[in-house]
Amino acid sequence: SQTIHQWPATLVQPVGSPLSLECTVEGTSNPNLYWYRQAAGRGLQLLFYSVGIGQISSEVPQNLSASRPQDRQFILSSKKLLLSDSGFYLCAWTTSYNEQFFGPGTRLTVL
Amino acid sequence: GESVGLHLPTLSVQEGDNSIINCAYSNSASDYFIWYKQESGKGPQFIIDIRSNMDKRQGQRVTVLLNKTVKHLSLQIAATQPGDSAVYFCAETPSNYKLTFGKGTLLTVNP
Known part of the structure; x- marks a missing residue:
């Protein structure tokens, strides 16, 4: 069966520090991968998606970047965090025109 | 741009009652719709x-x-239980691997 992992689960970082969040998927090949951000009490905002290794589409211009070094690995990064980067970051995957499966999320607090 | 929204941001029901959560979408090209449940954290x-x-x-x-004529989606939960308390999101896609999510409805089930 397929499994999606995200780490860390929670993270507290100072403004201006770098960020690296990792997402990995098990049990499937060539998935489409997604990064979403969710502000407290709000909906999901699509940040990036990838249809293959090295292929990244950015949905919202911002302080973040994404990379896909391996088929089942998706990384969200920032060189310098802003206060507005705080939120709940969710990774998701799908292999077809079907439901996306979400990871457990990373709670990021920028102070 | 296209968007998906919810009519009611909060819904409070008694345990055992039926719940109805509504969603409006605006992308007439959408052909696949999903309801997600998100528990806190x-x-x-x-x-x-x-x-x-x-x-x-x-x-x-x-x-x-699903009512395509008026672009409306609803989720009905029968005999609502305390474990159903969560935020419910609708999502839609024109089958292009990208989902657009609504803002979410908080369902609270009172015992």
Whole structure:
């Protein structure tokens, strides 16, 4: 069966520090991968998606970047965090025109 | 741009009652719709989906209704239980691997 992992689960970082969040998927090949951000009490905002290794589409211009070094690995990064980067970051995957499966999320607090 | 929104941001029901959560979408090209349940601090969990060639689909205690004429989607939960308390999101896609999510409805079930 397929499994999606995200780490860390929670993270507290100072403004201006770098960020690296990792997402990995098990049990499937060539998935489409997604990064979403969710502000407290709000909906999901699509940040990036990838249809293959090295292929990244950015949905919202911002302080973040994404990379896909391996088929089942998706990384969200920032060189310098802003206060507005705080939120709940969710990774998701799908292999077809079907439901996306979400990871457990990373709670990021920028102070 | 296209968007998906919810009519009611909060819904409070008594245990055992039926719940109805509504969603409006604006992308007439959307042909696949999903309802997700998100508990506090967790990633969204798939509940039920429906394609545009259907107007009703039933699962265990849940029913999704789709009215393409007015671009309206609803989720009905029968015999609502305390464990159903969560935020419910609708999502839609024109089958291009990208989902657009609504803002979410907080369902509170009172014992």
